[in-house]
Amino acid sequence: MSYRLYYWPSIPGRGEFVRLALEDAGAEYMDIGRLSGGSNTVAEMLNRGEHFAPPVLEDDYESVSQVAQILYWIAIPLQLAPDGKHELRRMHQLQLTLADFVNEIHDTHHPLGPSVYYEDQTEVAKQRTSAFIAKRLPKFLRYFEHSVECNPAGDYWLVGERCTTLDLSMFQVLSGLDYALPNAMARQTIPQLRDLAKRVTQRRRLGAYLASDRRLAFNQNGIFRHYPELDVEA
Numbered sequence: 001m002s003y004r005l006y007y008w009p010s011i012p013g014r015g016e017f018v019r020l021a022l023e024d025a026g027a028e029y030m031d032i033g034r035l036s037g038g039s040n041t042v043a044e045m046l047n048r049g050e051h052f053a054p055p056v057l058e059d060d061y062e063s064v065s066q067v068a069q070i071l072y073w074i075a076i077p078l079q080l081a082p083d084g085k086h087e088l089r090r091m092h093q094l095q096l097t098l099a100d101f102v103n104e105i106h107d108t109h110h111p112l113g114p115s116v117y118y119e120d121q122t123e124v125a126k127q128r129t130s131a132f133i134a135k136r137l138p139k140f141l142r143y144f145e146h147s148v149e150c151n152p153a154g155d156y157w158l159v160g161e162r163c164t165t166l167d168l169s170m171f172q173v174l175s176g177l178d179y180a181l182p183n184a185m186a187r188q189t190i191p192q193l194r195d196l197a198k199r200v201t202q203r204r205r206l207g208a209y210l211a212s213d214r215r216l217a218f219n220q221n222g223i224f225r226h227y228p229e230l231d232v233e234a
């Protein structure tokens with residue numbers, strides 16, 4: 001099966017959660033946004049109205065948006081799902097919690113929303129990030145750390161006994177946070193999550209992808225942005 005991914009070309013953003021799964025599995029896919037004229041093609045696809053926002057993934061039969069839903073769709077065919085229906089539901093549940101976390105990470109630098117420039121909301125962003133670093137960042141990370149510790153299949157992955165799309169997404173969130181808030185992240189004690197992220201980078205196909213020029217660097221336009229004035233201890 002060959003897939004088409006529709007996402008903005010210049011940021012890893014939420015498209016990267018889908019890309020990591022496709023790359024890890026060695027799936028055949030076209031990254032439409034990164035072809036010549038790709039931004040226009042993505043915009044035209046959105047204008048048709050079937051999907052509210054990218055990423056969108058399609059195969060020859062259907063077209064799906066919302067990161068968590070896309071990953072739930074492709075995890076089994078890509079062999080990145082846990083065994084068992086309870087484990088699959090738990091994987092999806094944690095992926096949705098990760099989506100909540102990603103939204104809160106985005107809102108640290110854009111608490112007034114994406115239509116106001118960062119420079120016009122910097123003071124509110126400082127307040128929002130300070131509260132995020134004090135309370136929400138440790139709360140989310142503790143929850144995911146605990147999920148690895150309490151995984152009945154062993155303390156390697158978040159759910160089940162093999163790497164899933166959820167673990168790949170967890171790796172991406174930790175990488176993004178290390179870029180955006182390095183000082184705050186240096187104060188977090190998350191040994192299980194650090195081990196999990198390391199194991200992800202050691203995967204054969206994913207490791208090759210991460211070292212390739214297909215992997216987009218974090219930058220100041222995406223979800224994970226580094227503003228030194230925000231990354232301070234309260």
Ligand SMILES: N[C@@H](CCC(=O)N[C@@H](CS)C(=O)NCC(=O)O)C(=O)O
Nearest residue numbers: 013014053054055065066067068099
């Ligand atoms: N909950 C959606 C969020 C999608 C989303 O916010 N996409 C961004 C790019 S990362 C976008 O282009 N949004 C346009 C908009 O919200 O108008 C998901 O997880 O896929």
